[in-house]
Amino acid sequence: MDLRIFTExxxxxxxxxxxxxxxxxxxxxxxxxFRSDHYLRMGDGDGLPGPTDAWITLAGIARETSRIRLGTLMTAATFRLPGVLAIQVAQVDQMSGGRVELGLGAGWFEEEHKAYGIPFPKDKFARLEEQLAVVTGLWATETGKTFDFRGEHYQLTGSPALPKPAQAKIPVLIGGHGAVRTPRLAARYADEFNIPFASVEDSERQFGRVRTAALAAGRDADAITYSSALVVCVGRDDQEVARRAAAIGREVDELKANGLAGSPAEVVDKIGRYAEIGASRLYLQLLDLSDLDHLELISSQVQAQLA
Incomplete structure (x- = not known):
C-alpha cells in the first residue's frame, strides 16, 4: 500500500x-x-496568509525535493485553459525530473469562483471531458507534428504541442462519486481512479463501476490504479488522538467512522480493509500542517507495519 500525504x-x-x-x-x-487546488477557505477561520496556487507551489517544491511524486487532488478544469494547463504541468514535470501526476476534476466550489472572478459554467463535466482530451492529446503528439482539436468548448489549430513532459506519460488521476459519467471518463483517460472520503463499502461499489466501465471500453480494468483519500488522525494513546482531533475541529468518533483515526494498530487495520477491496494507494489528508510529529508517527508506526 502506497501512502501519500495530501494537504489542503x-x-x-x-x-x-x-x-x-x-x-x-x-x-x-x-x-x-499532493495538494488540493483551491483558492478559498472552506468553513470557519480566516484562511491566512491566503491561498497559494497549486502549480506554482509544486514547481517550487519540485526543485527542493528529489524523490517524492508531486500532484493535485484535484486541479479544477474551470481554473485554466487546457492548453495552458498542459504547458504548466509539462514544465513542472521537467523541473521535477519526471515526478508529476495530474489529478483533474470538473470543479465544484462556486464560492471561490465568485471570490476571484473565475467563470463557473453549468456544463462543467463536458468541459472536463474536452480538457482531458486536449491535455493528453497535446502530450501524446509526436514531436515535430501538430495537434488539432475541435470541441464545443475548446478549439486548437496547428498546435506544436510543446513542451513535452520529462515522463513518457504523465499519470492522470480522475476521481469522484458519480455513478455513470465519472466511471466512463475514468475508463477512457485515467491511469488512477481516486474516491475521496468514502466508506469501504461505498469505495468498493465505485471501484466496481470503474472496472465495469473499463471492461466495456475494451480496457484492462487492472491497468487502472485504485486509491482512496481519507483524513488521518493517529495518536500513540487516546489522549493524543483526542488532542489531534481537537486541533482540526473534529470529533474522535466521527473521524474513526469516516477516516483513518485512532492508534497505529487501529489505522493499520482499517487500511487493510481498503486494501481488501482493491485500493493500492491511500492519500492521507493531513489537516494540521504544523504537527510534523504526526507525520513521524505515521511513518514509524503505520507505514513501517505496511512495509
Missing part, C-alpha cells in the same frame, strides 16, 4: 509551510506529496 493549503498555509511538509514527506519515506 487553502485552509491556511504559506509556501514555506508546504515546503516544510513536503521535505518531511520525502525524508520520512512517504510515496508522494
Amino acid at each position: 493549503p487553502q485552509q491556511g498555509a504559506s509556501y514555506d509551510t508546504l515546503l516544510t511538509v513536503a521535505k518531511a514527506t520525502e525524508d520520512l519515506g512517504f510515496d508522494a506529496f
